[in-house]
Amino acid sequence: MTEPIVHTHAWMPSSPCGEGCLPKNPPTVGRIVVVLRVVLALTAFGLLPVLVVLGVPFPRVRRSLTRIGARTLLFAIGIDLSVLDGRSERERSRTAGGALHVSGHISWTDVVVLTAVQPSTFVARADLVDWPVLGRLAQAMKVIPIDRARLHRLPGVVEQVADRVRAGGSVVVFPEATTWCGRAYGSLRPALLQAAIDSETWVQPIRLRYLDRTGEPTAATCFVGDETIGASIARIFRLRGLRAEVEFTAPEAPGSDRRDLARRCEVAIRRDDGVEPAERHRKDVYDPTLHEVMAEVERRPMPPTVSAA
Template sequence: MSDHSWMPSSPCGGRCIPRSPESIRRFVVVVRAASALFAIGLLPLLILIGLFWPRVRRGAATIGARLLLAAVGIGLRVEDLRSDREVSRTRNGSLVVAGHISWTDILVLTPIRPARFVARADLVDWPVLGLLARSMKVIPIDRGKLRALPGTVDQVSATLREGGTVIVFPEGTTWCGLAYGSFRPAMFQAAIDTETWVQPVRLRYVDTVGDRTTTSDRTTTSTCFVGDETIGKSIGRIFRLKGIVAEVALVAPQAPGHDRRDLARRCEVSVRADDVHDRHLHPIIERAGIDPKATPVHS
C-alpha cells in the first residue's frame, strides 16, 4: 500500500465551489482560448531555450507562467510588506511557503520569484502544466510514499545550498481557501539544515465582480481544486470565470532556528494572520470541534 496514516487530506469538496460564479462572454472565451493555444505552442520553445541556456531557464518559466495566467483570466496583485533588511535576508535564496488552494498557485507564484517547486509527482504528466513543470525542474513528491520523503527533503536542501529558491506547500494538499490545514514540518528541515531563511507568503483569490458566496473580504473559492474534480474539469471551469484576482502578500521572513515544528508553526501563524475559517462550508470540521489555527502540526 502506498497510502499511510500521515497522508494529507482535507474536508473540502464540491460544496466549497460556488454553483453560479460570474462567467465571461463567449467572445472572451475565444480570446482566452487563442491566448492559451499561443502559450502552449510557445512553452516547448521556452523549454528548449532553457536547455541550451540554463541561466535563462527560470526567466523562460516566468514568461510561460504569466502567459498561462493571463490565458485563464486571473489577475495578479503583489504586496511586499517587508522592510529592506528583511528583503536582504532572502536575496540569496530562500524556502518559500504558502497555503495550497489550486493548481493555479504555481502560475501565480512563479512570476514573483524564479524558483523550483515541490509538487505532486504526476504533475509532469498533466497537459500544459506538465511542460511548465519540466521547464522549472519541479522537485516531485509522492506523499503516498512516506519513505521517499527524506529524499525529497535532501533535494530541497541541495537547491538551497546552491543559493536557489524552493517553493513548497506545507499543507500537503489543496484546501478551498476558506478552510485551511496545518503546515507540516517535514520540508522545513531543509531550511534548518542549510541555515536558510523561510519566506512565508499569503495567497488568496478574490472575486472582484461576482456574487460573493464567501467572506466579507471578497475571498472566493472559485479557483479551488478540491474533492473529486478532475484537472480537465477544473481547467474548463476556471477558464470561464470572470473578475478573479490572485492577491499575494510577502511578509517578514522567518529565521530557520533549530526546531522544524516551531518553524512550521511560526510560518503558519504568519501566513494565516488575517484568515477567517468558514465553518458553514465545512460541517465536518465544525462537528469535530477542530480549529484549523490550533490543529497540531504533524511530521
C-alpha cells in the first residue's frame, strides 16, 4: 500500500488564531448536564441519518426532518439560536429556487447552526467524513468535499457547486477557507464564488456570530489552532449561555467578476463588526485562475509515493 506525499502550495489557507483566542474561564455547566447533553446528541446523531433516508422520496419532508435533527443537536450542544431576516419578499424570492450561500467560518458548529436554519449542501474539508460523530452528519447531508492541498481539483469542486445550484439546490461555502476565532477573521477568497457566476445564481450572504450570555460576541466556540475535534467537542459541550445569531442580508447578484462578488459579500457579512480583516491587504489571497491551477500541477506532475510501514 502506498500513500501519496501531498505538497502544500502558496495559496494554502492559514489562520493566526489559536488557543490564545479562547475566553478565560467561560461559564460552564455541571457534569450531570454534560452527560444529558451527550446522550441527547448521540440520540440525534443516530436518528438523523435514518430520518433523512426515510424522507428521501419527499424533499420537503427530508428538509424538515433534517432541520429538526439539527435543532435537536444544537439544543444538545447547549447553543440557543436566533435568526434575523430583514429581506423583502422580493429579495427572498431571488434565492428560493437555489442559491450559493456565503458565510464566515468559526467552528464545526457552523454546519449544525446553518442546517438548523435552512438545510443545504456544504462544501467542507475532505476529511470531514472521517471525523467521529460529525462524519455521519456530513455523509447524510452529502457534503461536497474540497481538499485545499490538491489545487488541481479546485475546478472540479467549482463545477460541482455550479451544478447543484443550477438544479435548484442551496449550497453553503466558507470562502475564508479555514476557521477563524470570530473576533478576527480572514478575507473571503473568491475562487468558489465562480460557481455563482457560471450558474448565473444569486448569492446569499449570511452573517454568523456567537454571543455569550451578555449578548457580546465570543470566541468560545471557535475551532482553531492545534485543538483536536474530540477536544473541541468536549470543551464546547461544557459551555453555558451561548447563542448563535444568523442574519440573512440582501442577496447579491452574481455579476461577472468573482473578486468584486467576494468584496460585496464581505461588506455584507462584516457589517458593524468594527474590525479590519487580517488578510484584506494580502496579495496571496486564494484566487487561482484555471491557468494558474494547471501551472501548479505541471510544476508537480505526479507526487512521489512511499511505502507505508
